[in-house]
Amino acid sequence: MIIFRYLLSISVLLTLVIIINCGPVTKDGPINQCPPPTVMKTNSSPKSFYTVLADENLSEDYKVAILEALNEWSDKTAHTLTYCLVFIDMNQNPPDTITSHTLKIYVRDPGAGYLGWTSWSSKEYSAYTFVRPGVDGDLFRRIMLHEFGHAFNLSFNGNTHYLGPYQSIMYPSIQDNSTQLYCPEIKAFCKLNGCNVECEDVATNSSGLSEVLKWKETLDGNTINDE
Numbered sequence: 021m022i023i024f025r026y027l028l029s030i031s032v033l034l035t036l037v038i039i040i041n042c043g044p045v046t047k048d049g050p051i052n053q054c055p056p057p058t059v060m061k062t063n064s065s066p067k068s069f070y071t072v073l074a075d076e077n078l079s080e081d082y083k084v085a086i087l088e089a090l091n092e093w094s095d096k097t098a099h100t101l102t103y104c105l106v107f108i109d110m111n112q113n114p115p116d117t118i119t120s121h122t123l124k125i126y127v128r129d130p131g132a133g134y135l136g137w138t139s140w141s142s143k144e145y146s147a148y149t150f151v152r153p154g155v156d157g158d159l160f161r162r163i164m165l166h167e168f169g170h171a172f173n174l175s176f177n178g179n180t181h182y183l184g185p186y187q188s189i190m191y192p193s194i195q196d197n198s199t200q201l202y203c204p205e206i207k208a209f210c211k212l213n214g215c216n217v218e219c220e221d222v223a224t225n226s227s228g229l230s231e232v233l234k235w236k237e238t239l240d241g242n243t244i245n246d247e
Contacts, residue, residue, distance in 0.1 A: 068213040069102045070145070070171075074125040075110040081157030083107065086125060089164035093172070093209075096201050100215035101172070115148040117141035123171045124148040125164075135194060136163045138170040147171035162198055165189045174208050186221040197224070 074086055087105060094101045115124060117140060130137035130150040140147030149167045151160060166189050174190060187197060188204045203219035210217050 068097075068100050068172075070104075070121050070123050071119075072103050072105045072123045072125065073110065073113060074105070074107055075127065076107040077109075078107070078127065079157075082127065082160050085157050085161035086164055089161050089168055092165065092201055093168055096206050096217070096219075097209050097213070098215050098217055100210065100213050115139075115150075117144055117146040117148065119146055120144045122146050123168075126150050127153050129153065135159075136167045138167045140171050140173065142173055142175075145173065162189070162194070165201060166194075166198070169205050169209075172209055173212055174205060185224055187224045195224070 072086070072090065074083070078086075090101075090103055090105060094103065110124065110126060113124060115126060121144075123146065126148065128150045130152055134152065135155070136149060136151050138147055138149045147170065149164075149171065151163050151167070155163065169190050186204055187195075187202045189198050189201055190205050190208075191198065203221045206217055206219055209215070
């Protein structure tokens with residue numbers, strides 16, 4: 021068991037190194053130096069390719085959580101989502117949605133009562149996310165699954181991918197079964213990005229956690245979930 025855990029740790033670290041090295045950052049060069057997107061399957065548009073920037077000083081748990089969330093989105097969308105993850109000094113990169121197809125992740129207070137806040141541009145396919153400091157690694161992963169959904173242009177605005185009655189990571193408040201991606205958000209992503217994925221909706225039978233925690237979202241400058 022000790023050997024297995026050791027090998028698993030090595031595997032995770034090697035994966036992180038490979039992904040980090042996909043986009044070297046220099047003082048003289050632009051932030052976005054990841055390789056150009058590879059068009060996957062029948063998707064003729066690179067709009068589902070993103071450069072993801074996160075702070076190099078994050079804990080290993082948080083770095084792995086970001087990687088796991090991205091990989092789940094990629095795997096469950098038949099790899100229509102492609103990305104390059106780069107860990108850099110985010111103090112030198114202000115939160116904005118100026119750079120097309122770029123997502124920025126910050127561990128900063130999103131506001132009282134909120135786990136995360138994402139502001140995104142539907143035109144530029146860009147976003148930045150604030151995640152509450154101090155949460156554990158698994159909750160951080162769950163937050164990133166939800167916030168990546170918005171960064172990939174899935175808004176609230178009455179869309180069925182979060183209204184239910186089916187399980188979804190995109191509910192406006194975190195549920196006790198908000199642990200993975202479900203069919204509604206996968207279908208919503210594929211509708212936007214031209215992928216075909218077979219999945220089944222699962223009826224929800226959960227309730228909110230003991231502490232009511234919500235997500236705060238801003239689409240094209242307009243706050244759409246701030247109760």
